[in-house]
Amino acid sequence: MSDKPEEPAPKKKGKMKKILVAVLGAGILIGGGVGAGLYAAGSGLIGGGAHAGPAEDPNKPKLVPKSEQKHAGEGGEGGEGGGEHGGGGEGEGEAAASENHGAPTPAGSGGEKFASNYYAMEKDFTSNLQESVHVVQVGVAVSTPYDDKVITNLKTNDIAVRSAILMALGDTTEDQVFSSDGKKLLQKRLVAAINQVLKEKEGFGGISNVYFTNFVVQ
Known part of the structure; x- marks a missing residue:
């Protein structure tokens, strides 16, 4: 209803x-x-x-500006300029150095921007020359614009580095050891040989120059 x-x-x-x-x-x-x-x-x-970059590897060697260079006797390795390379040398200069075996970036007429950390390797190197009756005996020192981590890596891999140097000397001709240009070319080859070993063993080269502390051809 x-x-x-x-x-x-x-x-x-x-x-x-x-x-x-x-x-x-x-x-x-x-x-x-x-x-x-x-x-x-x-x-x-x-x-x-938003601007945070990747975490910096604390084990990576650091470039040291000359302003932070230690004086000889304050921890240097066998030469003047044995300074450590702190974090102040980062940026474009560090990127350029890393791409060139760790070579320092020139700073115009004022010289190199970064300090040089020198290290004289123990014992001379003796090797036969390529297709020659002559023998070459050289003393080798290196420099790096990075801190002592590069030198430590060099010491840690001393046997492998010495082997690479001897092989490079064995591939050297008489023409190279009897001329200044040839010796300069040998220096560059030794830099490349040493850095190759360090990159393979430690992941980082860092050697910028090789110097002869002794050079005898017999």
């Missing part, structure tokens, strides 16, 4: 509104949390900031 009471509809609508409000509220909270996280990361509060 027409007197039967109808089902109340407003309650269902009220429940739906509550569900929608709850969903929207959760979405706002989640969105706000994500936005706050992104803001914190971008401002450097989380993860070192």
Whole structure:
């Protein structure tokens, strides 16, 4: 009959509104949390900031500006300029040095930008010359614009380095040892040979120059 009471509809609508409000509220909270996280990361509060680069390897040798150079007798290795190369020489100069066996970057008329760390290798090297009856005997010293880690790597791999030097000397001709240009070319070959060993053993070369402390042809 027409007197039967109808089902109340407003309650269902009220429940739906509550569900929608709850969903929207959760979405706002989640969105706000994500936005706050992104803001914190971008401002450097989380993860070192947007400009944070890769962590620097603490074991990698460092270039040392001349201003931080030690004086002889303060930890140098067999020569003047035995200074350690601190972190102040990073940037374009360090990148250029790394690409050129660790050679220092020239600083115009004022000389080289980085200090030189010298080390004289123990014992002379004696080798037959290529296709010759002559024998060459040389004393070898090296220099690096990096800190003592390069010298330490050189000492650690002394046997392998000495072998590489002897092989390079064995490939040397008479023409090279009897002329200044030939000796300069031999210096460059020895630099490459030493750095190749250090890169294979330690992952880093760093030797910029080789010097002859003794040079005798017999």
